[in-house]
Structure formats: structure tokens, C-alpha cells
Amino acid sequence: MEEIFYSNTNYDITSLEVAASCPSNIALIKYWGKYPNQIPANPSISYTLSACRSDTTIKFDAGKEFSVKTFLGGEQRSDFSKKIENYFRSLSLYLPWIDKGSYLIHTDNTFPHSSGIASSASGFGALSKCLMAMDQSFGEQISAEACLRKASFLARLGSGSACRSLYDGLVVWGETPHVKGSSDLYGVEYDINKVHPIFRSFNDWVLLIHEGEKSVSSTVGHGLMKSNPYAKTRFEEARNNFVPLTRILREGAMKDFIALVEHEALTLHAMMMVSAPAFILMKTQTLEAINRVWNFREQTGLPLFFTLDAGANLHLLFPHGPEEASIIEFIENGLLELAQNRHVVKDKMIF
Known part of the structure; x- marks a missing residue:
């Protein structure tokens, strides 16, 4: 229950500066649709990335009037400042000192903002790490494990998928009987002992087909699931997909893994297309790249x-x-031309 994250500590609040870094993540079973207070409509599982990160610094002036000033990539953003100010106010039950000073926040991403890489996940992940560093500096005494879990809980309240970014490897968010300890309130690491070695070391090269702002935000997209006629079926499918996934991860069944992951990705975008109003975030080059990947895999058998x-x-x-040398050669010669300015982010996950 959320009560476990309440605090009764007598804080010694002082001015300080803290910094933290947090990676983004990419979901394999997707989360799309939520209930109030950032509760997911279905469980999800993701890989935590390495290179796609947010680096955040908070300068806190104790005793000043509560205010938030935010800089993203060196540019002051009043819209983000208001968003973070509202977020901080929502945390007063869990961080009673949150409004006892002013904040100057600087955040830099190693990847394009709002373009389909989860910048909100890494951003709120880094922010929650900073807040927990402040909490402990002011006198909170909890274990490292409890601190990380509370950071995941706080990150979720800012951006649901952010709670998964606090952990390495495969991370589950959302209660499911197929993952021990799973919760709607925070992310949990998937047991590495139940993961075949072939799934413990993976490349994720992000083909940057569109580097600008998305036409429809994730917040709006989640909201449209409330009236989506296929939402109930989608949520049930996502819950059921944990059954084959646990077997796939245990046995190292790569072909089944590929089929499930690609199906989940296309289902996510299908939900967007049947929303009211409908919207499409994929571009022509996205579809062309997908077809080229399918043709390459059919011709070579490479994963x-x-x-x-x-x-x-x-x-x-x-x-x-x-096999990765042949795959990289194909990406560089057969797919890069589809990316905006031939840009690709070379990431990986190892655990």
C-alpha cells in the first residue's frame, strides 16, 4: 500500500545541490492506458537502456518561497517548470519538506526529447533519485533497497513508465501473478535466474526517423484508451502475454520472443489508430524500415x-x-538512409 512510503521523520532541511542520472527504457510488453493516480491498466515489462539517459541537477534553497525553475538542455522551459511544480506538490504526503524552498533544475538528455524514446521515464527517474538523495540528506533513514523502491514509486507519480527505469535489466511494472513481488505502485526487477543467457546481452539501435515533437503526447494517448472500443481486449491480451513470455525468457526461444515483441509494438500503434479521434505516430519511413527488417530476417534467418x-x-x-556484424552491416547500408539525417542512437542493455 502507498502508506509504506509515508514519512514521519523530523527533517533538518538545509540548502544543497544534488545530481543524478537515469536511463530510459523500452517496453517489450507495452503499457498503454491507465487508471487515476498513475495505476497501469495492464502489467508491462521493459529493458533498461544504457546510452539514452537524463542527467539532472537540483539546486535547493531552503527557506525560500516555494518555486521551480527548470532548464532543459540549457533552455529555460516555463511549461516544464509548471509541470514539475505541480508534481512536487503532489508528493507532500511522501516528502513533507518538498515545498520548503525553491528549486533550480537543470536536465540534459543524451537523445532527442519527445520523439518516441521515453524521455519522461529517464527524466522523472533522475528527478526521483535526486529527491531521495535530498530526503536522506535531510534525515530520512531507510535501506538502499527501500530508497530505490521509494524512488521508483515517486517516479511513477510523474510518469508511469519511469518507475521501470530505476532498475537494470528486465523490469516489471504492474501486478501479475507470473512475477513474484510485482506491483502497480513501483517497478521490480525480473529474476535474472529465470532469464536465458541469450536475452541478457542485447543491442538496441534506435533509428531516429523523426527527431521532433510527437503530434500527440503519450498523456493524451493514454487518455484516449478510456473510450477505445478495443481497450478491454488489449488489456487482457497484455496480461495474458506474460504467460508465454516467462517461458520464452526461461528457454531462450528467440523466434517466439521476436514474434511476441513485434506483435506488442504493432498492437500499441493499432490502439492509436482505432482511438477516437484516431492518430498515427509512425511515419512512411517507419513502415518501410519494418518491411526491410522483415525481408532481411526472412532472407538471412538472422535475429x-x-x-x-x-x-x-x-x-x-x-x-x-x-551474427551481429552482419546485422550491423545491414542496418548501416539498408536502413540508415531512412533515418532523419541518417541518425541512429546505438544503445544496449546488459545485465
């Missing part, structure tokens, strides 16, 4: 496949190993 976040950019997934 190159894709997933998509809520955007146009294609996450190209392929395992480390002797």
Missing part, C-alpha cells in the same frame, strides 16, 4: 527485429554475438 515506443522511431533489437 534482427524491432519494437516501437509511442513515436515514429524504430528500436532495432539484436543480440550480441557472432
Whole structure:
């Protein structure tokens, strides 16, 4: 229950500066649709990335009038300042000192903002780490494990998928009987002992087909699931997909893994297309890249496949190993021309 994150500590609040970094993540079973207070309509599981990160610094002036000033990539953003100010106010039950001073926040991403890589996940993940560093500096005494879990809980209140970014490897968010300890309130690490070695070391090259702002935000997209006629079926399918996934991860069934991950990605975007109003975040180049990946895999049998976040950019997934040189050659010669300015983010997940 949320009560476990309440605090009765007598804080010694002082001015300070803290910094934290947090990676983004890419979901394999997707979360799309939520209930009030950032509760997911279905469980999800993601890989935590390495290179796609947010680096955040908070300068806190104790005793000043509560205010938030936010800089993103060196540019002052009043819209983000208001969003973070409202977010901080919502945390007063869990961080009673949150409004006892002013904040100067600087955040930099290593990847394009709002373009289908989860910048909100890494951003709120880094922010929640900073807040927990402040909490402990002011006198909160909890274990490292409890601190990380509370950070995941706080991150969720800012951006649902952010709670998964606090952990490495495969991370589950949303209660499911197939993952022990799973919760709607925070992310939990998937047991590495139940993951075949082939899934523990993966490349994720993000083909940046569109580097600008999305035409429809994820917040709006989640809201449209409330009236989506296929929402109930979608939520049930996502819950049921944990059954084959646990077997796939245990056995190392790569072909089944590819089929499930690609199906989940396309289902996410299908939900957008049947919303009211309907919207499409994929671009022509996204569809062309998908067809080229399918043709390459059919011709070579090599394990190159894709997933998509809520955007146009294609996450190209392929395992480390002797086959990756041929896959990289195809990406560079057969797919890069589809990316805006031939840009690709070379990321990976290893655990």
C-alpha cells in the first residue's frame, strides 16, 4: 500500500545541490492506458537502456518561497517548470519538506526529447533519485533497497513508465501473478535466474526517423484508451502475454520472443489508430524500415527485429554475438538512409 512510503521523520532541511542520472527504457510488453493516480491498466515489462539517459541537477534553497525553475538542455522551459511544480506538490504526503524552498533544475538528455524514446521515464527517474538523495540528506533513514523502491514509486507519480527505469535489466511494472513481488505502485526487477543467457546481452539501435515533437503526447494517448472500443481486449491480451513470455525468457526461444515483441509494438500503434479521434505516430519511413527488417530476417534467418515506443522511431533489437556484424552491416547500408539525417542512437542493455 502507498502508506509504506509515508514519512514521519523530523527533517533538518538545509540548502544543497544534488545530481543524478537515469536511463530510459523500452517496453517489450507495452503499457498503454491507465487508471487515476498513475495505476497501469495492464502489467508491462521493459529493458533498461544504457546510452539514452537524463542527467539532472537540483539546486535547493531552503527557506525560500516555494518555486521551480527548470532548464532543459540549457533552455529555460516555463511549461516544464509548471509541470514539475505541480508534481512536487503532489508528493507532500511522501516528502513533507518538498515545498520548503525553491528549486533550480537543470536536465540534459543524451537523445532527442519527445520523439518516441521515453524521455519522461529517464527524466522523472533522475528527478526521483535526486529527491531521495535530498530526503536522506535531510534525515530520512531507510535501506538502499527501500530508497530505490521509494524512488521508483515517486517516479511513477510523474510518469508511469519511469518507475521501470530505476532498475537494470528486465523490469516489471504492474501486478501479475507470473512475477513474484510485482506491483502497480513501483517497478521490480525480473529474476535474472529465470532469464536465458541469450536475452541478457542485447543491442538496441534506435533509428531516429523523426527527431521532433510527437503530434500527440503519450498523456493524451493514454487518455484516449478510456473510450477505445478495443481497450478491454488489449488489456487482457497484455496480461495474458506474460504467460508465454516467462517461458520464452526461461528457454531462450528467440523466434517466439521476436514474434511476441513485434506483435506488442504493432498492437500499441493499432490502439492509436482505432482511438477516437484516431492518430498515427509512425511515419512512411517507419513502415518501410519494418518491411526491410522483415525481408532481411526472412532472407538471412538472422535475429534482427524491432519494437516501437509511442513515436515514429524504430528500436532495432539484436543480440550480441557472432551474427551481429552482419546485422550491423545491414542496418548501416539498408536502413540508415531512412533515418532523419541518417541518425541512429546505438544503445544496449546488459545485465
